[in-house]
Amino acid sequence: MYYLPTRIIFGEHALPSSQAQIAGLGSKALIVTGKSSAARSGALDELLNFLAVQNPVIYDGISENPHLESVVTGADLMREQDCDYVIGIGGGSPLDAAKAISLAAANKLGIDDIYRTDLFKRAFPIVAVPTTSGTGSEATQYAVLTDSRIGKKAGWGHALAFPALAIVDPRYTLSLSYHVTLNTAIDALSHLLEGLYSRLREPLIFPLIHKGIELIVKHLPIALNDPQNLEARTALSQASLYGGMTIAQGSTTLQHSIGYPLTTAFNVPHGLANGIVMKQMMELYWPEVDGLIDSAFGSFDYNLQQFYDWLDKLELRAEMRIDEDFIASKVPEVMASRNMANNPVLASPDDVAKIYRSLM
Numbered sequence: 001m002y003y004l005p006t007r008i009i010f011g012e013h014a015l016p017s018s019q020a021q022i023a024g025l026g027s028k029a030l031i032v033t034g035k036s037s038a039a040r041s042g043a044l045d046e047l048l049n050f051l052a053v054q055n056p057v058i059y060d061g062i063s064e065n066p067h068l069e070s071v072v073t074g075a076d077l078m079r080e081q082d083c084d085y086v087i088g089i090g091g092g093s094p095l096d097a098a099k100a101i102s103l104a105a106a107n108k109l110g111i112d113d114i115y116r117t118d119l120f121k122r123a124f125p126i127v128a129v130p131t132t133s134g135t136g137s138e139a140t141q142y143a144v145l146t147d148s149r150i151g152k153k154a155g156w157g158h159a160l161a162f163p164a165l166a167i168v169d170p171r172y173t174l175s176l177s178y179h180v181t182l183n184t185a186i187d188a189l190s191h192l193l194e195g196l197y198s199r200l201r202e203p204l205i206f207p208l209i210h211k212g213i214e215l216i217v218k219h220l221p222i223a224l225n226d227p228q229n230l231e232a233r234t235a236l237s238q239a240s241l242y243g244g245m246t247i248a249q250g251s252t253t254l255q256h257s258i259g260y261p262l263t264t265a266f267n268v269p270h271g272l273a274n275g276i277v278m279k280q281m282m283e284l285y286w287p288e289v290d291g292l293i294d295s296a297f298g299s300f301d302y303n304l305q306q307f308y309d310w311l312d313k314l315e316l317r318a319e320m321r322i323d324e325d326f327i328a329s330k331v332p333e334v335m336a337s338r339n340m341a342n343n344p345v346l347a348s349p350d351d352v353a354k355i356y357r358s359l360m
């Protein structure tokens with residue numbers, strides 16, 4: 001089955017050309033964004049050029065790995081200011097927060113209910129304007145949030161959280177730093193590979209997965225060396241979107257579950273957390289799905305060894321202090337995460353501990 005209720009507008013100047021569709025979603029927007037990405041990318045100005053007449057409210061309080069508190073603040077603002085749709089601009093953090101704000105405001109959820117998907121009955125329309133090329137959140141029903149009270153990061157998925165509109169203009173990623181470019185592309189690569197690993201894999205979209213992997217393998221090194229290269233940026237934005245379309249069907253797996261504690265405990269950026277365990281994950285899953293990985297790489301005359309060499313050249317490194325106490329406390333959290341049901345083989349607590357030990 002393939003289900004995606006999101007209208008996607010992709011390419012240069014996608015935002016101004018979507019003017020009528022955006023304005024048609026409501027009479028007053030809450031714009032949800034981070035500290036500076038909406039402005040630095042140029043997306044906010046382009047939006048306000050035609051949306052200013054609606055007097056939209058701007059909420060720029062979203063941090064990386066967005067907290068439940070910021071969702072509650074945004075939802076309160078939305079109701080106080082009578083906003084009737086949400087526009088998220090930024091990386092995955094503001095986009096996920098925008099989804100959660102829409103659901104929290106529409107269903108009057110308090111901080112303890114934001115993970116209660118059984119309470120999700122309605123949503124305000126959501127527009128997603130990505131300014132990174134990694135999460136694909138513009139085309140997924142997921143929001144990944146952090147409960148800072150217990151230091152835990154976890155996601156939920158609900159069909160009401162699919163954006164009504166995804167507006168992807170690769171020009172907005174031209175201002176990304178080297179490391180955000182790298183880490184977010186690795187996140188997208190992880191989503192694409194997980195689309196092959198996941199038990200919920202959907203063969204209908206294998207051609208998109210193959211293309212997405214090829215685009216990242218070929219264009220990430222170019223974008224890293226030449227950040228203003230719009231062709232490479234376009235390829236990465238397209239691959240990221242394909243990654244989102246992939247996990248919207250097949251969800252994620254251990255690869256993501258194992259990374260969340262690295263982010264909450266050591267502040268490892270999300271994509272990098274996926275990247276430093278990518279090879280270990282390949283080794284664990286390869287025997288189960290080797291034909292699928294072979295065909296993905298084979299679709300552009302590539303092979304596993306070449307891929308490992310490519311990955312090594314990226315020199316993915318994170319500052320962490322993993323010890324046995326960390327492993328003992330985090331393995332149960334990983335084992336309990338909802339994505340674990342999607343692994344192609346049952347992963348044991350020992351498998352998870354072994355992967356963490358490989359990072360010591």
Ligand code: NAP
Nearest residue numbers: 034035036037041064091092093131132137140142144175
């Ligand atoms: P992010 O946390 O949204 O942003 C990372 C950094 O990049 C921030 O400092 C941000 O600045 C900056 N930035 C964003 N766009 C920029 C631009 N165009 N120019 C310069 N700087 C820019 O990063 P992300 O990797 O895109 O999102 C990660 C989050 O998404 C994680 O919480 C992850 O778990 C989640 N995720 C969600 C899904 C899903 O399907 N929903 C899938 C995978 C991951 P600001 O502070 O100004 O924003």
Ligand code: FE
Nearest residue numbers: 135187256270
């Ligand atoms: Fe991700």
